[in-house]
Amino acid sequence: xxxxxxxxxxxQALVLLDQTRLPGEVVYLECRQVETAAQAIEELVVRGxxxxxxxxxxxxVLGALExxxxxxxxxxxxxxxxxxxxxxxxxxxxxxxxxxxxxxEVIAAGDGLDNRQLxxxxxxxxxxxxxxxxxxxxxxGQHGAELLRDGFKILTHCNAxxxxxxxxxxxxxxxxxxxxxxxxxxxxxxxxxPLLQGxxxxxxxxxxxxxxxxxxxxxxxxxxxxxxxxxCVIVGADRIAANGDxxxxxxxxxxxxxxxxxxxxxxxxxxxxxxxxxxxxxAQIPIEERRPEEVSQGFGRxxxxxxxxxxxxxxxxxxxELVTAIISEQGIARPPFAAALSQWGGRGSAG
Numbered sequence: 537x538x539x540x541x542x543x544x545x546x547x548q549a550l551v552l553l554d555q556t557r558l559p560g561e562v563v564y565l566e567c568r569q570v571e572t573a574a575q576a577i578e579e580l581v582v583r584g585x586x587x588x589x590x591x592x593x594x595x596x597v598l599g600a601l602e603x604x605x606x607x608x609x610x611x612x613x614x615x616x617x618x619x620x621x622x623x624x625x626x627x628x629x630x631x632x633x634x635x636x637x638x639x640x641e642v643i644a645a646g647d648g649l650d651n652r653q654l655x656x657x658x659x660x661x662x663x664x665x666x667x668x669x670x671x672x673x674x675x676x677g678q679h680g681a682e683l684l685r686d687g688f689k690i691l692t693h694c695n696a697x698x699x700x701x702x703x704x705x706x707x708x709x710x711x712x713x714x715x716x717x718x719x720x721x722x723x724x725x726x727x728x729x730p731l732l733q734g735x736x737x738x739x740x741x742x743x744x745x746x747x748x749x750x751x752x753x754x755x756x757x758x759x760x761x762x763x764x765x766x767x768c769v770i771v772g773a774d775r776i777a778a779n780g781d782x783x784x785x786x787x788x789x790x791x792x793x794x795x796x797x798x799x800x801x802x803x804x805x806x807x808x809x810x811x812x813x814x815x816x817x818x819a820q821i822p823i824e825e826r827r828p829e830e831v832s833q834g835f836g837r838x839x840x841x842x843x844x845x846x847x848x849x850x851x852x853x854x855x856x857e858l859v860t861a862i863i864s865e866q867g868i869a870r871p872p873f874a875a876a877l878s879q880w881g882g883r884g885s886a887g
Contacts, residue, residue: 543582552565552591553565558699559737559739565581578626583733584772585630585631586631586809588626592625593636604655619640627822627824628775673702675865676806680710681719691760692707694738695708723750765798776811778878778881783852788851789854789855792859805862862876
């Protein structure tokens, strides 16, 4: 479907579309070492919870290839260190830990295998996670497209499309599925400060797919909801607690509040790998804080006085009472969410 590839395994390397260079340049980064892959995750070369999970799975394979010729004990120790390094990259996106857990299970089950055999098993698992993510997103899109009618105007925040997954998308997957059904959809994309994932990534991606898109500043969302008018808001998620509280890119909570004030449905689209049933509520979700320079010197220009305090959380938590529905590959859940999420989680959650 996509005219680009977010990530691919090729010639014993993880190849990533460098999202820090979009929309100006389409450049791919080749990762042959664990550290290169880990830094790519940390520096947002690859981002979006599902894509991070897939990249981390391939990162474990890179660790295996790095130590392939070492003695068995050293090889196994290097795999443990690889998993630990990748787990430190992004604390909020639970798909990262979901994928690493699956890779650890392969390592544990392969106790009797030699280094080469275990490496092959790890690569097979990473490829399976990759393929599963795209299939899951397509099923999710089909479920969610039922909520969209021809002519809908949709507002979205950050990027939850092909660039954030193995190749189809979660929030934008609904739009692609609706478009495939012949529905005309218009999207308003929040810039999503401070790193502008909406204007740089979502708008670029939607253009590639032939979807009508208008970029707005984050502080324009309220007036657009009133004037456009907006038919619904669709966002992705990086982690969903057992009660339906949703962690997503910073600014999502504000959009949800505005949607409620304007009586606009607020939909969250995410695979069940994003569920964390070990957390009762969103207040328990760890929130990553990023470098202050992303705010004070965004894209190389000084935009705040030297020495001023900077608060730069990468995510916020939207309370479940502001969420109209959660869409996954298993269907559509409406509040109260606990029962449905528990049932979905029993089919493969990270919790």
